[in-house]
Amino acid sequence: MEALEKALRWADENLKADYIELRYEDLKKTTLGLKDGVFTSFTGKLHRGVAIRVLADGAWGFASTSDLSNLEEKIEEAYKLARAAAETKKEKIELAEIKPVEDFVKSKMRVKPGEVDIEEKVDHLRELENLLKEDKAVKSVQIRYEDGGGRKLLLTNEGTRIEWDYNYLYQGAYVTGKADGKLAMARDSIGSVDYGWELMMEREPNEKVKERLLRKMQGQLKGVAPKRGEFPIVAGPIVVGIIAHEALGHLAEADLTINSPFKDLIGKQIAPEYVTMSERYVDGGFGNDRYDDEGVPVRDIHIIENGTLKRIMLNREYAAKWGMEPNGHARAESYRYPPIIRMRNTVFEPGDHSFEELIEDIKFGYYVVDFRGGQAQLNSAFQVGVQEGYVIRNGEIAEPIRDTSITGVAIEALKKISGVGKDFGIEVGFCGKGQTAFVSSGGPHMKFDGGILIG
Amino acid sequence: MENLIRFGEKFFDELEIAVYRSRDVSASVELNEISMASTRGGAVTVIRGINEGRLGLAIIDSDDPERIKEAIEQAAKMAKLNGRDEKWVSLPEPGAYKEAPKPNYGLKEASPDILVEKLVRGIKLAREKDPNAVVAGGEGGVSWEKRHVVNSHGVDVFQEGGAAFFFLELVGRKGDVVTPGIFDFDARRDLNLDVDGVVDRAVQRVRWAYNVEKSRNEEVPIILGPWAIAGLLSYTLLPAFSGERLVKETTPLAGKVGEKIASEVLTIYDDPFHPLSLEPTVADGEGVPTRKNVLIENGTFRGFVWDNYWAKVNGTESTGNGKRDLKSGGIGIDFHNVVIENGKRSLEDLIAEIDRGYFVDGFQGAHSSNPDNGNFAVTANPAFLIEDGEVKGASVFLVAGNVYELLNRASEITREQTVMPFMTTMTTPFIKFENVKIAGK
Numbered sequence: 001m002e003a004l005e006k007a008l009r010w011a012d013e014n015l016k017a018d019y020i021e022l023r024y025e026d027l028k029k030t031t032l033g034l035k036d037g038v039f040t041s042f043t044g045k046l047h048r049g050v051a052i053r054v055l056a057d058g059a060w061g062f063a064s065t066s067d068l069s070n071l072e073e074k075i076e077e078a079y080k081l082a083r084a085a086a087e088t089k090k091e092k093i094e095l096a097e098i099k100p101v102e103d104f105v106k107s108k109m110r111v112k113p114g115e116v117d118i119e120e121k122v123d124h125l126r127e128l129e130n131l132l133k134e135d136k137a138v139k140s141v142q143i144r145y146e147d148g149g150g151r152k153l154l155l156t157n158e159g160t161r162i163e164w165d166y167n168y169l170y171q172g173a174y175v176t177g178k179a180d181g182k183l184a185m186a187r188d189s190i191g192s193v194d195y196g197w198e199l200m201m202e203r204e205p206n207e208k209v210k211e212r213l214l215r216k217m218q219g220q221l222k223g224v225a226p227k228r229g230e231f232p233i234v235a236g237p238i239v240v241g242i243i244a245h246e247a248l249g250h251l252a253e254a255d256l257t258i259n260s261p262f263k264d265l266i267g268k269q270i271a272p273e274y275v276t277m278s279e280r281y282v283d284g285g286f287g288n289d290r291y292d293d294e295g296v297p298v299r300d301i302h303i304i305e306n307g308t309l310k311r312i313m314l315n316r317e318y319a320a321k322w323g324m325e326p327n328g329h330a331r332a333e334s335y336r337y338p339p340i341i342r343m344r345n346t347v348f349e350p351g352d353h354s355f356e357e358l359i360e361d362i363k364f365g366y367y368v369v370d371f372r373g374g375q376a377q378l379n380s381a382f383q384v385g386v387q388e389g390y391v392i393r394n395g396e397i398a399e400p401i402r403d404t405s406i407t408g409v410a411i412e413a414l415k416k417i418s419g420v421g422k423d424f425g426i427e428v429g430f431c432g433k434g435q436t437a438f439v440s441s442g443g444p445h446m447k448f449d450g451g452i453l454i455g
Numbered sequence: 456m457e458n459l460i461r462f463g464e465k466f467f468d469e470l471e472i473a474v475y476r477s478r479d480v481s482a483s484v485e486l487n488e489i490s491m492a493s494t495r496g497g498a499v500t501v502i503r504g505i506n507e508g509r510l511g512l513a514i515i516d517s518d519d520p521e522r523i524k525e526a527i528e529q530a531a532k533m534a535k536l537n538g539r540d541e542k543w544v545s546l547p548e549p550g551a552y553k554e555a556p557k558p559n560y561g562l563k564e565a566s567p568d569i570l571v572e573k574l575v576r577g578i579k580l581a582r583e584k585d586p587n588a589v590v591a592g593g594e595g596g597v598s599w600e601k602r603h604v605v606n607s608h609g610v611d612v613f614q615e616g617g618a619a620f621f622f623l624e625l626v627g628r629k630g631d632v633v634t635p636g637i638f639d640f641d642a643r644r645d646l647n648l649d650v651d652g653v654v655d656r657a658v659q660r661v662r663w664a665y666n667v668e669k670s671r672n673e674e675v676p677i678i679l680g681p682w683a684i685a686g687l688l689s690y691t692l693l694p695a696f697s698g699e700r701l702v703k704e705t706t707p708l709a710g711k712v713g714e715k716i717a718s719e720v721l722t723i724y725d726d727p728f729h730p731l732s733l734e735p736t737v738a739d740g741e742g743v744p745t746r747k748n749v750l751i752e753n754g755t756f757r758g759f760v761w762d763n764y765w766a767k768v769n770g771t772e773s774t775g776n777g778k779r780d781l782k783s784g785g786i787g788i789d790f791h792n793v794v795i796e797n798g799k800r801s802l803e804d805l806i807a808e809i810d811r812g813y814f815v816d817g818f819q820g821a822h823s824s825n826p827d828n829g830n831f832a833v834t835a836n837p838a839f840l841i842e843d844g845e846v847k848g849a850s851v852f853l854v855a856g857n858v859y860e861l862l863n864r865a866s867e868i869t870r871e872q873t874v875m876p877f878m879t880t881m882t883t884p885f886i887k888f889e890n891v892k893i894a895g896k
Contacts, residue, residue: 031512031783036703041783042537043512044529046522049497060490066497066516081492084568085482088489088575118536126538140703144783176705176827183705183827228672228855228894258486259591259626261633336495373823377635378591378626381851383834385823405820405832407853455832455855455894 004050004155007071011054012157015079019055019095020157022075023293025335027150027166028114034125034143045148049335054078058092059085062338096319096326098296100159105290107165109196113147114167116197121145124200125171131210132175137221138214139183140176145169160295168193168286168438170428171200173209177217184220184402186387187372188213191286191428193438203284216370216388223402226391228455232365233406233448234358234392237425239384240348241441242374244277245431247382247410249346249441252279252303252311253329253433254318256341260378261411265309271414276349277304277443279313279329286428286438287344291328294339298328303346304414315341333435343431348443351420358419358447360395366454367392368406380410386454406454413451421445456605459523464607466531467504467511469546471606471741473779474518475499478563481596482570484623487578487589492567501784502530505546508539512784544767549609550744552737553728559645562617563599570595570621573650577623580654585627588661591636593623595648610742618733620876621648627661634664634849635837637816638682642733642876660816660837666848668840670895676812676866677835677854677891678805681883684795685875686821687831691858693879694826696750697788698761702769705827707859711756717862719754720798721886725776727791731874731882734791740779741786748774750793754863762788790879797884798868805867805887807844813893814839814846818854829858835893853894864888 004022011020026048033041049066052075061082063074086092113121129141147169154162170191177184190204200206235243251260280300281288289298294316301311314322315330318341330339359367369388376382385405391398426442456472463470479495498518504511504527511534515526578590599617604610622640626633639657641649679687700706708716726747727736739745741763749757761769762777765788778789806814816837824831832855840850869885 033783033785038540038542039510039537040787041512041780041785042510042533043514043784044526044533045514045784046526046529047516049516060492062491062493064493064495064497066499077494081494081567085489085492085571088571091488093490118533122536122538140705178704183707183825185825185827228853255485259589259633259636336497338491338493371823373820375819375822377819377836379633379635381635381819381834381836383820383823383836385820385832403825403828403830403832404855405823405834405853407820407834453853453894455853 001153003068003071004153007075008155008157010072011075015076017054017056017079020075021053022155023051023332023335024153025049027148029146029148030118032121032125032145034129036140047334051332051335051338052078053338054082055093055095056082057086059089060093061085064336093317094320095316098316098326101291101295102161105162105164107167108194109167111197112149112167113169113197114149124206128173128206128209131206132213135214137177137179138175139178142174144172154293154295156295162291162295167196169196169199173213175213175217177221179221182221184217186213186216186220189427189429191438192284193286194288195284219388219400220402223400226366226401226404226454230450230453232362233452233454234365234367235446235448236369237442237444238370238427239368240443240446241427242371242384243382243410244346244348244443245343245439245441246374246376247380248277249343250376251378251380252313253341253343254312254314254322256378257312261380262309268309269307270309270411271304271307272417273307274351274420275304275307275414275417276302278302278349279344279346282345282347282426282440285345285426285440287440292330293332294330296326296328296330298344301327313341313343315339331437333437337435340433340435342433342437343439345426345440347426347441348446350422350424350444353419353421355421355445358421358445359392362392363394365392366401367397382410383407404454406452408452413448416448416451417446418449419447456603459520460605460607462524463504463527466527467506467534469505469607471503471546471604472523473501473604476518476601477598479596479598480565480567480570481594482567482574484574484578484590484593486591487582489571489574492571494567499781500526501779502526503784504530504534505543506534508541508543509534509537510540511537514784542768546606546608547610547741547743547763547773552612552744555614555737556735558616561646562597562619565597565646569646570597573621573648577650577654580651581623581625581658584654584658585661587629588625588627588658591624591626595621604738604742606742612738612742614736614738616734618642618644619646619648621650621653623653623657625657625661627665629665632665632667634661637661637664637837642874644733663839663846664837664849668848668850670840670850670852670893672895674890674892676809676887676889678814678885678887680814680816680885681873681875682817683815684883684886685877685881686818687833689879690821690824691826691829691831693790693793695829696760698759698769699765699788701759702765707828708756712758714756715754716756716859717751717754718865720865720868721751721754721862722796723751724749724794725760725790725792726794729792729794729882731872732792733874733876733880736791739775739777741777743773743775743777745775745791760788762786793879793881795883797870797872799870802869802871802885805869806841806846809841809844812841813850814841831856831858854891856892861888864890
């Protein structure tokens with residue numbers, strides 16, 4: 001875009017900045033919120049603006065604006081902010097070198113959501129609601145659908161010029177059920193940046209979503225409270241994924257690693273040798289991309305490789321700090337935010353056990369399938385609410401459990417992994433770290449001989 | 456705006472235009488140093504139009520009249536495609552508004568330099584007080600927003616105002632112990648942010664956390680701090696006050712107005728005009744006058760809160776609790792400033808009387824709670840063991856239960872009150888609860 005080029009040229013010639021980055025977005029979004037038969041949001045959104053990031057004298061200045069008329073002034077403002085911040089800094093920020101890239105990132109979607117009539121989207125959501133309400137226990141259904149598409153541009157004074165044909169879609173569905181005076185809630189989410197409307201039609205049709213939601217809700221309604229304590233636990237891909245993301249992944253984000261126990265564990269054995277955890281491209285992964293928001297190509301990494309803590313997620317600043325190669329984890333929610341280090345798809349890699357092998361030796365334990373909210377601390381202490389779980393009794397899956405959560409310290413729990421399944425699954429979702437990012441997490445079924453407390 | 460309403464009336468029976476213009480400045484900290492100074496500005500306009508009971512919404516990142524017209528046409532297109540909402544009654548009429556408190560114009564053009572200066576001072580103080588502590592993160596910010604809501608029934612409310620906030624996150628390392636991240640902060644309607652207080656409180660808790668104490672399964676008194684209370688109640692209790700949930704039968708408080716649902720020491724209300732409120736707003740997101748709404752008075756449940764839509768569905772009046780979600784443009788029931796009334800004695804006095812118990816600074820996992828019945832299962836972390844009236848060290852444990860049972864165990868409330876400007880803004884003291892069952896680790 002000529003206005004951006006012109007402003008960048010002006011800034012490069014007139015300001016003494018080490019680095020200047022302009023990130024432009026022009027996106028059309030649709031949000032549909034269906035709440036018990038009524039669309040409470042039925043919204044078309046037009047988002048257009050520029051994020052300006054300037055590194056000067058070893059400090060960052062950032063400005064974001066939806067007013068595109070005076071970009072030079074805005075770049076200068078960011079420059080001045082950087083200079084003001086720089087005055088206080090002892091350690092100057094440097095960026096790891098990268099090769100500037102010129103590229104156009106095409107969408108992989110077969111049917112972009114923007115090409116689908118809104119009537120079809122409305123019908124699809126209504127159909128899901130009707131399917132869910134066929135179950136008489138369902139009291140309330142809420143479905144939130146959002147899609148977006150358009151152009152993203154990244155220009156830097158180092159010569160990077162990347163344009164994305166950027167598209168995504170997401171659906172979150174929530175049901176509340178009531179039976180015998182008990183209320184229960186279940187949630188489900190699907191979304192993609194690579195699959196378009198075909199995600200809703202073929203990969204995750206309404207029948208499939210319905211079945212998952214009702215199973216979770218019914219399990220909660222019929223469930224018994226679990227015993228409180230430490231028992232053998234088999235965790236399904238979604239729960240394994242949330243542990244990978246919340247309790248371990250965040251520790252491997254370089255800006256957080258420095259204050260976490262991971263800092264002193266890089267290169268050390270922290271799990272059995274059959275445990276590998278990656279940040280990588282996954283088919284259907286919500287965090288997939290070719291470049292990050294600094295124009296660095298996204299690379300697959302093993303955070304834990306055969307039990308050893310190997311790599312962490314980096315942006316250019318932290319790559320320079322750690323003397324490592326940047327690997328494409330700088331991400332920004334929108335033009336209103338600067339990029340920060342984020343996960344993409346965080347997964348445990350499959351092993352060689354069948355599900356039956358994982359549960360067969362358990363006399364009494366729990367099988368936790370899906371979660372509702374998870375959180376962790378920098379010491380890897382985690383807490384995950386369970387929305388679908390079962391008792392394991394004498395090597396078999398027994399009655400469901402309700403309203404419970406699992407907690408533990410992931411670094412301790414890793415050592416207690418005694419079996420890794422050969423299957424694999426992921427779930428898509430959002431990660432909040434001051435900004436929202438699309439992420440996936442997952443893995444195979446895994447068995448923990450302790451290390452996780454339930455109740 | 457008048458012209459835009461007239462323009463919109465060509466497409467809609469009823470129409471609302473809300474313009475939000477904001478300016479935020481902030482500075483952030485990473486690892487004992489300022490990492491970035493930022494400014495963010497712009498306008499967002501939301502159109503909500505209804506034609507023959509069909510709702511259409513549009514959001515645009517602009518306040519330019521031509522682009523607002525574009526958004527009105529977009530909203531009209533959406534409405535045409537939407538189904539008819541049989542329950543729709545109408546947008547609100549103008550009401551009698553209170554006089555808005557005078558905004559602090561000193562915040563309007565606040566410079567990030569002031570924030571940088573405060574953060575640098577905070578870092579220095581923290582490092583002096585505890586050389587083993589790292590200021591892992593932090594931020595200081597000032598936001599200013601102008602909101603203008605007009606609708607085709609004559610609602611026309613303009614409000615502006617701002618607030619400032621400051622927080623630090625400290626992590627202590629001593630020997631093998633890495634403390635959890637300890638946060639403390641201040642938020643207010645002027646720039647007199649309490650840097651010293653933030654540092655003192657955070658450093659004290661880091662110091663406590665260097666000693667790690669095992670917790671065990673027991674029934675003990677616990678004191679919940681403002682962060683823990685705001686986290687837990689936002690997910691377990693506050694949704695239950697929603698009128699929408701009453702209509703949909705998904706609140707456990709249905710039919711309980713006038714009944715005792717909590718200990719008598721608890722009085723909770725939503726009050727945008729409370730002295731500590733960060734946003735003393737006179738009208739809600741759809742232009743309905745706001746007011747103080749009592750939720751729980753001395754343990755007795757007093758009533759639900761409503762927005763315009765659900766109030767009309769239920770045949771009652773809006774309590775001024777319609778809040779706009781700027782992501783979807785829609786209005787939902789929410790709070791302005793939930794206040795838990797404070798007590799007489801200090802936190803120190805309460806701790807001094809405990810033979811064995813815990814002080815909980817934060818809960819993990821509150822968002823996995825079940826608002827439909829108030830059940831929760833959370834991890835207390837950071838939390839601290841109290842023995843013989845003194846804090847002995849950091850502990851981690853699990854609390855699983857029901858929020859209404861917990862509220863009945865409240866025995867005393869502190870004099871200190873803190874504003875927690877997160878999800879739902881809450882102004883809350885520390886609360887002591889008796890005989891709480893915990894699962895140790």
